[in-house]
Amino acid sequence: MANIKPSLAKGTRDFSPREMEKRNYIFNTLRTVFKKFGYNEIQTPSFENLSTLTGKYGEEGDKLIFKILNSGDYLAKAPAAFLSEKLSNKLLSHISEKALRYDLTVPFARYVVMHQHEIVLPFKRFQIQPVWRADRPQRGRYREFYQCDVDVVGSSSLLNEAEFILIYREALAALGLNDFTIKINNRKVLSGIAEVIGKPELIVDMTVAIDKLDKIGLDGVNSELLGRGFTETDLDLLKPIILLDGSNDEKLMSLKEILSASSIGLQGVAEIEEVFRYLKDFGVERLLDNSIEVDITLARGLNYYTGCIFEVKTNEVSMGSIGGGGRYDDLTGMFGLKGLTGVGISFGADRIYDVLEELELFPASSASSTQVLITNFGEETYAHALPLLFNLRKAGVAAELYPASTKLKKQMGYADGKQIPYVLLVGEEEMASGAYSLKDMASGEQQKISYEELIAFLTKNTFSC
Amino acid sequence: MANIKPSLAKGTRDFSPREMEKRNYIFNTLRTVFKKFGYNEIQTPSFENLSTLTGKYGEEGDKLIFKILNSGDYLAKAPAAFLSEKLSNKLLSHISEKALRYDLTVPFARYVVMHQHEIVLPFKRFQIQPVWRADRPQRGRYREFYQCDVDVVGSSSLLNEAEFILIYREALAALGLNDFTIKINNRKVLSGIAEVIGKPELIVDMTVAIDKLDKIGLDGVNSELLGRGFTETDLDLLKPIILLDGSNDEKLMSLKEILSASSIGLQGVAEIEEVFRYLKDFGVERLLDNSIEVDITLARGLNYYTGCIFEVKTNEVSMGSIGGGGRYDDLTGMFGLKGLTGVGISFGADRIYDVLEELELFPASSASSTQVLITNFGEETYAHALPLLFNLRKAGVAAELYPASTKLKKQMGYADGKQIPYVLLVGEEEMASGAYSLKDMASGEQQKISYEELIAFLTKNTFSC
Numbered sequence: 001m002a003n004i005k006p007s008l009a010k011g012t013r014d015f016s017p018r019e020m021e022k023r024n025y026i027f028n029t030l031r032t033v034f035k036k037f038g039y040n041e042i043q044t045p046s047f048e049n050l051s052t053l054t055g056k057y058g059e060e061g062d063k064l065i066f067k068i069l070n071s072g073d074y075l076a077k078a079p080a081a082f083l084s085e086k087l088s089n090k091l092l093s094h095i096s097e098k099a100l101r102y103d104l105t106v107p108f109a110r111y112v113v114m115h116q117h118e119i120v121l122p123f124k125r126f127q128i129q130p131v132w133r134a135d136r137p138q139r140g141r142y143r144e145f146y147q148c149d150v151d152v153v154g155s156s157s158l159l160n161e162a163e164f165i166l167i168y169r170e171a172l173a174a175l176g177l178n179d180f181t182i183k184i185n186n187r188k189v190l191s192g193i194a195e196v197i198g199k200p201e202l203i204v205d206m207t208v209a210i211d212k213l214d215k216i217g218l219d220g221v222n223s224e225l226l227g228r229g230f231t232e233t234d235l236d237l238l239k240p241i242i243l244l245d246g247s248n249d250e251k252l253m254s255l256k257e258i259l260s261a262s263s264i265g266l267q268g269v270a271e272i273e274e275v276f277r278y279l280k281d282f283g284v285e286r287l288l289d290n291s292i293e294v295d296i297t298l299a300r301g302l303n304y305y306t307g308c309i310f311e312v313k314t315n316e317v318s319m320g321s322i323g324g325g326g327r328y329d330d331l332t333g334m335f336g337l338k339g340l341t342g343v344g345i346s347f348g349a350d351r352i353y354d355v356l357e358e359l360e361l362f363p364a365s366s367a368s369s370t371q372v373l374i375t376n377f378g379e380e381t382y383a384h385a386l387p388l389l390f391n392l393r394k395a396g397v398a399a400e401l402y403p404a405s406t407k408l409k410k411q412m413g414y415a416d417g418k419q420i421p422y423v424l425l426v427g428e429e430e431m432a433s434g435a436y437s438l439k440d441m442a443s444g445e446q447q448k449i450s451y452e453e454l455i456a457f458l459t460k461n462t463f464s465c
Numbered sequence: 466m467a468n469i470k471p472s473l474a475k476g477t478r479d480f481s482p483r484e485m486e487k488r489n490y491i492f493n494t495l496r497t498v499f500k501k502f503g504y505n506e507i508q509t510p511s512f513e514n515l516s517t518l519t520g521k522y523g524e525e526g527d528k529l530i531f532k533i534l535n536s537g538d539y540l541a542k543a544p545a546a547f548l549s550e551k552l553s554n555k556l557l558s559h560i561s562e563k564a565l566r567y568d569l570t571v572p573f574a575r576y577v578v579m580h581q582h583e584i585v586l587p588f589k590r591f592q593i594q595p596v597w598r599a600d601r602p603q604r605g606r607y608r609e610f611y612q613c614d615v616d617v618v619g620s621s622s623l624l625n626e627a628e629f630i631l632i633y634r635e636a637l638a639a640l641g642l643n644d645f646t647i648k649i650n651n652r653k654v655l656s657g658i659a660e661v662i663g664k665p666e667l668i669v670d671m672t673v674a675i676d677k678l679d680k681i682g683l684d685g686v687n688s689e690l691l692g693r694g695f696t697e698t699d700l701d702l703l704k705p706i707i708l709l710d711g712s713n714d715e716k717l718m719s720l721k722e723i724l725s726a727s728s729i730g731l732q733g734v735a736e737i738e739e740v741f742r743y744l745k746d747f748g749v750e751r752l753l754d755n756s757i758e759v760d761i762t763l764a765r766g767l768n769y770y771t772g773c774i775f776e777v778k779t780n781e782v783s784m785g786s787i788g789g790g791g792r793y794d795d796l797t798g799m800f801g802l803k804g805l806t807g808v809g810i811s812f813g814a815d816r817i818y819d820v821l822e823e824l825e826l827f828p829a830s831s832a833s834s835t836q837v838l839i840t841n842f843g844e845e846t847y848a849h850a851l852p853l854l855f856n857l858r859k860a861g862v863a864a865e866l867y868p869a870s871t872k873l874k875k876q877m878g879y880a881d882g883k884q885i886p887y888v889l890l891v892g893e894e895e896m897a898s899g900a901y902s903l904k905d906m907a908s909g910e911q912q913k914i915s916y917e918e919l920i921a922f923l924t925k926n927t928f929s930c
Contacts, residue, residue: 120882417585
């Protein structure tokens with residue numbers, strides 16, 4: 001065994017106990033909400049056949065997929081010419097047939113196609129798993145990170161869209177985030193805009209440009225549009241659309257006028273209106289008025305979405321979007337199962353983590369799991385201390401006995417380092433009197449307490465298992 | 466996008482909703498128990514630097530590690546000679562610098578070394594994550610599977626060993642498994658035996674052979690021992706040791722006689738006795754008498770363990786071990802941090818899953834998360850059905866509205882397929898009268914029920930979020 005100084009692989013992270021508690025808090029909160037809305041969890045394998053993933057993420061995406069080297073004598077069947085000429089790309093399929101999951105969408109599509117005869121449509125699933133990308137690591141961007149996706153396939157009803165807005169609302173509220181904005185747009189509105197300008201073929205260029213309004217401003221968008229084949233006349237037509245203002249109702253009204261000549265555009269507006277109607281029926285008018293914003297500059301992976309598009313931001317911290325999604329009309333077509341419509345959203349777990357951290361919204365109990373540490377004063381106390389420990393746990397209290405009779409200071413340091421809230425002193429005096437000394441590590445206060453009082457106190461005052 | 470019929474990568478599995486619920490039930494049950502004993506969860510990245518993993522699992526193990534191909538033009542710097550001569554092994558380190566986690570132990574050791582200045586010793590952690598091995602897939606053996614490890618490092622106290630036995634007891638009981646056997650041995654006892662036979666250098670050969678007693682019987686063990694350098698005289702000495710019988714106390718008594726000339730052997734016996742003494746102090750004599758068995762043929766990864774060794778089997782189903790572990794004296798030495806003792810156990814999640822399945826021990830609620838499906842009789846009912854749905858969820862009931870007003874039969878089929886226990890009919894009649902029809906999908910019975918009764922009934926009778 002080589003004696004090396006170990007390091008993490010580039011772009012990866014360890015999660016220590018406190019981070020794990022916090023991450024589990026987020027994931028479990030989301031899980032509870034997803035289930036309440038009828039979504040069930042699935043998991044797919046970490047690696048897929050390379051052929052399942054290749055060609056689904058564009059040329060750039062393909063490069064970022066981590067490929068797994070075949071096992072054994074992987075060069076045996078490799079064409080000699082590819083080797084001698086060092087043709088990395090051409091050699092690839094000869095030495096690698098598996099690759100790490102790049103997102104949760106393509107494996108989900110594969111799952112739906114393979115399990116199509118056992119699942120009941122509409123199929124509502126969520127999935128919380130890591131994905132891997134060979135991106136250049138930088139602050140906040142990792143090569144391994146969790147995605148958290150919720151999708152329903154096989155239902156064209158816009159009720160699903162309305163429910164996703166409710167899911168965002170309930171999940172964010174459960175995490176303590178009440179001031180957020182959900183932006184909504186519709187791909188058909190974008191198509192309509194390109195149509196009425198007379199440049200339907202430039203829809204992708206148009207949306208890529210106006211999507212940047214936030215970052216580069218109207219002048220920036222305009223010069224990008226000019227570079228992408230639009231004329232000054234087009235810009236004049238686009239300007240009032242891009243700068244559309246007012247309440248959601250006012251925006252939708254204006255859009256209906258602007259798009260009056262485009263049936264697809266009007267359909268997009270109608271879809272947004274239908275989603276809003278359902279939300280009113282659900283009784284969340286306040287949400288609709290305060291937290292939902294029609295934004296026709298919102299694009300998000302346009303080549304993918306075909307109907308409503310969402311994006312969520314918190315207004316309490318300056319941070320990019322913490323979630324988004326939309327409707328797509330052909331999730332499984334890539335695997336030969338045509339015409340299956342779907343709609344889904346995702347939550348950005350890493351960003352939500354940072355938001356909760358900054359706003360100090362993680363529950364205090366997430367700092368530690370052990371609630372009480374019993375001090376160790378030597379083997380002669382075990383006949384008393386071990387049954388006590390046993391009974392504390394039996395009562396549901398997470399408890400430890402320090403495993404050696406070292407200096408009290410060291411034992412206290414252990415409790416401190418592990419953020420254990422209470423320390424119970426069980427020495428000769430305590431055993432004789434039956435009155436233990438319980439120290440509150442936060443306040444430093446110490447009280448005498450009987451066994452019965454102790455159980456009652458700890459099961460009431462602390463998180464118990 | 467290629468239109469291909471998708472398949473899973475060899476040796477991998479999808480987990481569908483019901484499997485996920487069951488797996489989460491197992492993992493969450495174990496998590497709760499681990500936390501009650503003061504263990505905290507950590508996670509390490511899915512891939513590590515190849516140098517972190519190589520050389521830690523023996524030559525065979527190294528071959529089973531999945532290597533990740535470097536990104537980009539991975540052949541650019543590869544030595545031409547290795548390519549032209551197709552030297553797969555020599556080329557490896559030039560085209561791959563990362564590899565998938567093979568177990569949780571080596572990454573944990575790496576974690577401890579890298580975080581040594583921030584963790585408080587003794588450090589008690591558990592870890593539940595997938596690992597990957599390029600094994601030939603076969604029934605019950607996958608290339609991706611979860612490991613579930615619990616370890617404490619930095620404490621030599623045998624209290625830890627006693628507590629691991631309690632952890633097995635509590636975890637298995639929480640899963641409904643009460644009839645199990647925990648076998649215990651000690652590496653020092655095995656060293657002692659090799660010593661008193663006069664073949665201390667053959668300890669590995671000896672233990673590898675007697676470890677197979679269960680499978681190949683005494684004759685098989687004997688012929689294997691002869692092949693590994695033992696004499697007939699040695700076999701005569703070994704026979705009564707291998708066939709050691711009686712209660713644990715009787716076995717320990719016999720061992721003390723047999724090992725009277727070996728101080729290391731006696732120390733091993735004393736360690737087992739100390740663990741038993743702690744268990745008596747804990748008050749679990751019955752466990753000690755009924756479920757714990759001293760077994761000197763137990764070896765389990767001998768090159769690794771240095772003290773107590775455990776293995777757990779259920780007696781309710783014929784199945785291999787569902788857990789095991791032991792003490793090791795130098796976990797982190799491979800990364801330059803010497804002298805850190807540790808002890809740990811693991812749970813075989815896949816086998817436990819199969820056991821619970823066979824014994825039908827999974828809770829009924831794990832079949833579905835949605836508790837009630839509201840039927841969809843068209844948009845005209847939404848003003849009534851959507852607030853109802855909203856309030857059910859608000860009351861904590863996982864509920865769905867079927868998203869389209871298709872035939873009732875189809876909606877019932879959806880509830881049936883998803884194992885939703887109740888269906889609520891909300892049609893014109895129900896809206897007018899305020900009395901809903903609630904159908905119990907298991908019994909087929911239907912009752913008229915008011916809104917208040919419905920909420921009370923569903924929050925009482927079903928699993929709620």
